[in-house]
Amino acid sequence: MKSKLQRIGVLTSGGDSPGMNAAIRAVVRSCAYHNLECIGIFRGYEGLIEGDFKPLGPRSVKNIINRGGTFLKSARSKEFRTEEGRAKAYRNLKEADVDALVVIGGDGTFAGAIQFNKEHDFPIVGLPGTIDNDINGTDYTIGYDTALNTVVEAIDKIRDTANSHNRLFLVEVMGRDAGDIALNAGIGAGAEEILIPEEDMGKDRLIASLKRSKKAGKTSSIVVVAEGDQIGKNILGLADYIRNNMDEYEVKVTVLGHIQRGGSPSCYDRVLASRLGVGAIDALMKGERGVMIGLVHNKVISVPFEQTLEGENEIDTELIRVADITST
Incomplete structure (x- = not known):
C-alpha cells in the first residue's frame, strides 16, 4: 500500500x-x-x-x-x-x-x-x-430497516382482506438463514404466529396454537414465515398441511419475494x-x-x-418472548 x-x-x-x-x-x-x-x-x-x-x-x-x-x-x-x-x-x-x-x-x-x-x-x-x-x-x-417497513406495510394490507373473510394468511418473507425480518415484522404487524429457521415450532404446535386463537374468538389470522423455516417442505406444503388438519379457516398464501429489496x-x-x-x-x-x-x-x-462470518445467526430471545405474549 x-x-x-x-x-x-x-x-x-x-x-x-x-x-x-x-x-x-x-x-x-x-x-x-x-x-x-x-x-x-x-x-x-x-x-x-x-x-x-x-x-x-x-x-x-x-x-x-x-x-x-x-x-x-x-x-x-x-x-x-x-x-x-x-x-x-x-x-x-x-x-x-x-x-x-x-x-x-x-x-x-x-x-x-x-x-x-x-x-x-x-x-x-x-x-x-x-x-x-x-x-x-x-x-x-x-x-434491513427499509425491508422491515415494506413487509409491515404489506401485511397491514393483507390483514384488511383477512379480516373481511374467515381466512388464514401465510405470508412468506425473506430470510433463508436468518429470521430477523420475520420476527420483527411479525411483531410489528401483530401476527398470530411467526415461523423462523432459528426456532423449530413444529406442525402440531402450530395447529394447536391456531386452534387456540380460533377458540379465543379470532376470525382471521396472519402467520409470518421466514423462507428458511423448516416446519414444512415449503410454504405451499405447509398451507396444505393446515388445510388437511384444520377446516376452521380458508388458507391463503402470499409470498412477498423481491418487493422486500426494492423501494426508497x-x-x-x-x-x-x-x-x-x-x-x-x-x-x-x-x-x-x-x-x-x-x-x-x-x-x-x-x-x-x-x-x-463467524458462527450462526443468533436471534433475540427476548423478542421471541414478546411475540408469544402479544399474539395471545
Missing part, C-alpha cells in the same frame, strides 16, 4: 438492498472531502475482472440518496471464485492506479474480499449491505449508510484493511472480516 492514498474504488456485490446508493454517495463525497479520487466499479466483482471502471465525483452521485437498488449495478461472479479471476481483478486495479477498495454487500462479498486479501494483500474495507441483517459485528445492516430507503437506512460510508474512508486513511465498518450501540466501529 502506498504511504498516501490517492485513488479508492467502490463496488456493490451480491443482492441489492435499499441504502446502497446512499452508501456509494457517502464514499464518493468523503473521498472528495479528503481530496481523493474515487473510481466506481460496475457490476461488482464481475466488473472488477472486466475493468468496468468509471471516475466518480460529488456530482456523479447527486439525487441518488433516495433511490433503492444500486446505480453501480450488482452481479454474482463465478470467475472471481477462481484464482485466475482474482489475479485478473488485481491487475486491473493496479493498472488503474487504485490504492484501496470499498465493497458493499453481504457475507458472500466479504468472503470474496477475504480470499482476495490473502492472495494479493490489497487494502479492502467492507460495508454491510443486506436486508437480512445476518452479518456479525454490526447491530444493523444497510437495507428509509431515513434510518440513509443515515446508517452515510455514517458507514464516511467511516470506510476514515478507516482506510488510518491504514486499516480487511475490516467491515459496522454500528454497535450507535457507534461506528471496525470489525475484522473473519469475525463477520
Whole structure:
C-alpha cells in the first residue's frame, strides 16, 4: 500500500438492498472531502475482472440518496471464485492506479474480499449491505430497516382482506438463514404466529396454537414465515398441511419475494449508510484493511472480516418472548 492514498474504488456485490446508493454517495463525497479520487466499479466483482471502471465525483452521485437498488449495478461472479479471476481483478486495479477498495454487500462479498486479501494483500474495507441483517459485528445492516417497513406495510394490507373473510394468511418473507425480518415484522404487524429457521415450532404446535386463537374468538389470522423455516417442505406444503388438519379457516398464501429489496430507503437506512460510508474512508486513511465498518450501540466501529462470518445467526430471545405474549 502506498504511504498516501490517492485513488479508492467502490463496488456493490451480491443482492441489492435499499441504502446502497446512499452508501456509494457517502464514499464518493468523503473521498472528495479528503481530496481523493474515487473510481466506481460496475457490476461488482464481475466488473472488477472486466475493468468496468468509471471516475466518480460529488456530482456523479447527486439525487441518488433516495433511490433503492444500486446505480453501480450488482452481479454474482463465478470467475472471481477462481484464482485466475482474482489475479485478473488485481491487475486491473493496479493498472488503474487504485490504492484501496470499498465493497458493499453481504457475507458472500466479504468472503470474496477475504480470499482476495490473502492472495494479493490489497487494502479492502467492507460495508454491510443486506436486508437480512445476518452479518456479525454490526447491530444493523444497510437495507434491513427499509425491508422491515415494506413487509409491515404489506401485511397491514393483507390483514384488511383477512379480516373481511374467515381466512388464514401465510405470508412468506425473506430470510433463508436468518429470521430477523420475520420476527420483527411479525411483531410489528401483530401476527398470530411467526415461523423462523432459528426456532423449530413444529406442525402440531402450530395447529394447536391456531386452534387456540380460533377458540379465543379470532376470525382471521396472519402467520409470518421466514423462507428458511423448516416446519414444512415449503410454504405451499405447509398451507396444505393446515388445510388437511384444520377446516376452521380458508388458507391463503402470499409470498412477498423481491418487493422486500426494492423501494426508497428509509431515513434510518440513509443515515446508517452515510455514517458507514464516511467511516470506510476514515478507516482506510488510518491504514486499516480487511475490516467491515459496522454500528454497535450507535457507534461506528471496525470489525475484522473473519469475525463477520463467524458462527450462526443468533436471534433475540427476548423478542421471541414478546411475540408469544402479544399474539395471545
